[in-house]
Amino acid sequence: MTSMGPLALLIALAAAITATTGVLTFRRRRETPAALPLTVALASVTVWGVSVVLQNAALPASWLDATVFPQFLGVSGAVLSFRLFVDAVSGRVLRPRRVLAFSVEPALLLLALALDPQLHWFHATVDIGGDPARRVVTAGPLFWAHTAYSYLVVLTAASTIWQLRRSTRGLLRRQATTMLVAIAAPFACNLTVIAPRVALPVDITPLAFTVTGVLFAYAVLQQDLLRLVPVARSLVVETVTDAVFVVDERGRLVDLNPAGHAQLRPDAGPRDTVVGRPFADLVDAAVAGAVDAGDGETVVQPARGGFLDVRTRWIRDDRGDPLGRVVVARDVTERYEAAQALERANDRLRAQVATIERLRADLVEEASRDPLTGLRNRRRFVDDLAARLTTAAEVGRPLSLVLLDVDHFKAINDTHGHAVGDDVLVEVARVLGAHARPEDVVRYGGEEFVVLLPHLDTDAARARAEELRTACAGVRVGVESLRITISAGVATAPAHGTTPDELLLAADRALYGAKGGGRDRVVLAD
Incomplete structure (x- = not known):
């Protein structure tokens, strides 16, 4: 074995590692868009490494030229795919136009290699000789142009990963560090290979990709690189x-x-x-x-x-x-203004509801009032009297009731007219309201009135009824000859009844007693 045997063996080992890693990443292709470009990159490095091994494997001289095309196919494919892999890892969407743009240089490179035997623009000189046969070349202008372009692409990829590393923490930061080291190793080795003053017998760049393959295998298997691809800041x-x-x-x-x-x-x-x-x-x-x-x-x-x-x-x-x-x-202008508009609408609705409630209460109150005298009518009187009787019984206090009637009211209407009769009722209501609480005076119907006297027993109620009778006697309505008298019947709970019907019946009987006794008087219930 020549002195190149161990080096070629290491390069072959590197190719095997990158091929194995490529198989592992290909299995993850459904989990992340970064898997496919990484698989192509590792496959390209594998082709590159195999080509270098063949160039140093004592092949016949006629076969050595055939290894150049796959060698640079692997080189250009590795550069292109690693750039696209970094784009995917950093969150950039792999759009067809971007892939096509990066594919222009590899296509031109392969065209230049196909024409190079006639033009010698990529390899200025080619010499095959020695035992075993080796292919010795000198670089042409297109080689240096291709090298500069490849370095530029690799440097931009490294810059992207560096920015990604600065903006992340934890596992994502360790992944970015791993990728930086993986790219730096073959980059440094290739600089050594193409340096004019360094005479290396073989391209050891694929050997450096052994480090790349091992690091990416570690990132894939241990750091779960392809599952935890970070989202680029630009996309967020x-x-x-x-x-x-x-x-x-x-x-x-x-x-x-x-x-x-x-x-x-x-x-x-x-x-x-x-x-x-x-x-x-x-x-x-x-x-x-x-x-x-x-x-x-x-x-x-x-x-x-x-x-x-x-x-x-x-x-x-x-x-x-x-x-x-x-x-x-x-x-939040739209949302805030909508909320304010809703609040204003709610305020208007609450105001309308309050107005409706007030109008409803007014209607209820109006329905419970006599339109002529303004006093409460008998519509709700019985229910109110029942509630007051219950309260009086609970506290153990008496509740008296006076039923009053204007004497000879029909004769007043017949003699002086209904207008005068209405004036009489209005004035009697005024006098009764002046001598009792307004809520305790009720127009019971026609010329009859009811006055409630809370907390007054029979004697006190009778004395108050006499005061009311006397006060009503002073009513004047513009007819000098008209003299107003009132008859009244007094009943007290619980002595004369404990329900509204019982108490009203007792007061009504007392009122009839006053009428039968000559009118203009107060009579107590039996």
């Missing part, structure tokens, strides 16, 4: 409609999304010029005040109009020290 923060601001502990704006820039003052300037400036100088005073109030949520009304729901949360490190604040402002 940049696309949300809420304004998002990050403010450091000194009150300076350190980050914001497009919706946040739209909420800044009109004179704040472009988005790339506001970072680093005092947050309070960039936003409306109402928003700045809500943020200065600390953690919490509040609705503010900016000067430009509308309403914003401002939520502020402190960001702290592992030791609990404050690093800054995250401020999320959501435009």
Whole structure:
């Protein structure tokens, strides 16, 4: 075995590892979009490594040229696929236009290799000789152009992973670190291979991919890389409609999304010029005040109009020290105005309900009042009397009742007319109301009135009835010859009855006694 035997064996081992890892990742293709580009990348590295092994495996000289095409097919495929894999891991959607754009250079590379035996633009010179036969080349201009492009693609991928590592913690951060090391190893080895002053007999870059294969196998199997692909910040923060601001502990704006820039003052300037400036100088005073109030949520009304729901949360490190604040402002103008409109509608509804209740109470009260005298009528009197009798019985106090009747009222109507009769009833009602509580005087019907005397026994009720009779005798209605007299019957509960019917019947009999005894007098119930 030549001196290249062990090195070729290691490269073959690297190809076996990348192939095995590719099989493992291919099985995860249904779980994440990152699986397919990683599988293609590992397959490309495998093809690259096998080609290098064949170039150092003592093949016939006529076969060595045939290994160049698959070698660079693996190189370009690895660069393209690793770039797409990093895009998928960082959350970028793998759109066909982006894949096609990255595929232009590999296609041109393969075309240049096909034409290179005539043009010699990729390999300026090709010399096959030695024992065993080896293919020795010098780089042409297209080789260096391809190398520069490949390095640029790899560096942009590494930059994406570095930014991902800075913005994540825990397992996602360890995954990003693993991917950085996996990319750095073959990158450093390839720099050594193409360096003009370094004379390596074989391309050891595929050997460095042994490290890449092992690291990616660890990430896939132990860190569950393809199950926990993080979502890119651009897909979360940049696309949300809420304004998002990050403010450091000194009150300076350190980050914001497009919706946040739209909420800044009109004179704040472009988005790339506001970072680093005092947050309070960039936003409306109402928003700045809500943020200065600390953690919490509040609705503010900016000067430009509308309403914003401002939520502020402190960001702290592992030791609990404050690093800054995250401020999320959501435009709730439509919702807030709808809530206010609903509240105003509810207020109007409550006012209308109150008006309806008041009108209903007025109607009930009006229905219970006599339209001529304004006194309560007998419609609800019996129910009210029953309630008062129950209360009087519970407290052990008497309740007296006086039933009054205007003497010769029919004759008044016949002689002087109904208008005078109505005036008599109105004046009698006024006098009775002046000598008793208004709620205790009831027009019982026609020329009859009832006066309730709470807490008065029989003797006291009779004396009050005499006062009422005397007061009514002084009623004058404009007819000088008309003299008004009143007859009254008095009954007291519980002596004369305990129910409304019993008490009214007793008072009515006493009233008939007063009428039969000559009128203009008060008679007690038996």
